[in-house]
Every structure is written in structure tokens, then in C-alpha cells.
Amino acid sequence: MLGAMDINNLPSASGYGRHLDALDGGCVGADIPGSIGSVILGGETGAGARPLHPDWVRSIRNQCQSAGVNFFFKQWGEWYPDKKIITRNKQEMIFGNTVVHRVGRNNAGRLLDGREHNDLPWVTK
Numbered sequence: 001m002l003g004a005m006d007i008n009n010l011p012s013a014s015g016y017g018r019h020l021d022a023l024d025g026g027c028v029g030a031d032i033p034g035s036i037g038s039v040i041l042g043g044e045t046g047a048g049a050r051p052l053h054p055d056w057v058r059s060i061r062n063q064c065q066s067a068g069v070n071f072f073f074k075q076w077g078e079w080y081p082d083k084k085i086i087t088r089n090k091q092e093m094i095f096g097n098t099v100v101h102r103v104g105r106n107n108a109g110r111l112l113d114g115r116e117h118n119d120l121p122w123v124t125k
Contacts, residue, residue, distance in 0.1 A: 001041050004056045038070035043077025051079035051100040073117040076108035
């Protein structure tokens with residue numbers, strides 16, 4: 001994920017000012033059946049990885065919860081938002097209203113607000 005998204009209001013592939021609600025399948029200006037049942041979200045890894053803002057993740061989680069759609073948070077990626085972490089290589093940056101530290105994907109983990117989000121049918125809790 002590279003930016004904030006409203007998955008209740010995505011531009012339709014057909015254009016013409018139509019917008020798709022990916023959570024309930026509705027499309028303003030067209031009759032497009034179907035919806036998504038699960039969202040899997042995560043941050044980038046690798047040398048050029050960009051940070052993932054926790055507010056973006058919370059927004060998608062909240063949209064999914066409101067619509068009764070499964071939400072799985074895969075990983076933070078290379079960067080972790082936490083003022084308490086002191087990184088070995090001291091890579092950190094201000095990202096919006098959050099300080100993020102480059103700690104590597106193995107150290108960043110996948111906790112969001114203190115818990116894992118494993119809401120997929122095939123993932124055991």
C-alpha cells in the first residue's frame with residue numbers, strides 16, 4: 001500500500017465518472033454485480049521500500065469492519081511506526097504525523113494497534 005484509499009469509492013475501469021464500491025459491489029452509474037470478500041494489505045520490502053502510514057491501514061481495516069469484509073494485515077514492510085524503537089542503523093523519518101524507523105521486515109512484524117489481523121477463512125487464529 002502506497003497511499004490512502006477509500007475502497008468504498010474507487011474509480012471504475014470503464015471511466016465516465018463512475019465509481020465502484022469494492023466492498024458491496026455497487027457502482028454509481030452502472031449495474032456491476034459482485035463484491036470482494038477479503039482484503040490483504042501490507043507494506044513494501046526491499047532496498048527501495050517506502051514506509052506505510054498506520055492511518056492508511058486503520059482506514060482500510062475500519063472500512064472492512066463496517067462492511068463485514070475479511071481483513072488481513074500481512075506486514076509493515078521495512079518501516080515500523082513507533083517512537084520507542086531505536087534502530088541499529090538509525091534510519092528514521094517523519095512521515096506525516098508519525099515517526100517511522102527502518103527496522104527490516106522481520107523486525108517490523110505485523111501488529112496493528114497491538115494485535116494481528118488474520119480475518120481470512122483459511123488462517124487459524
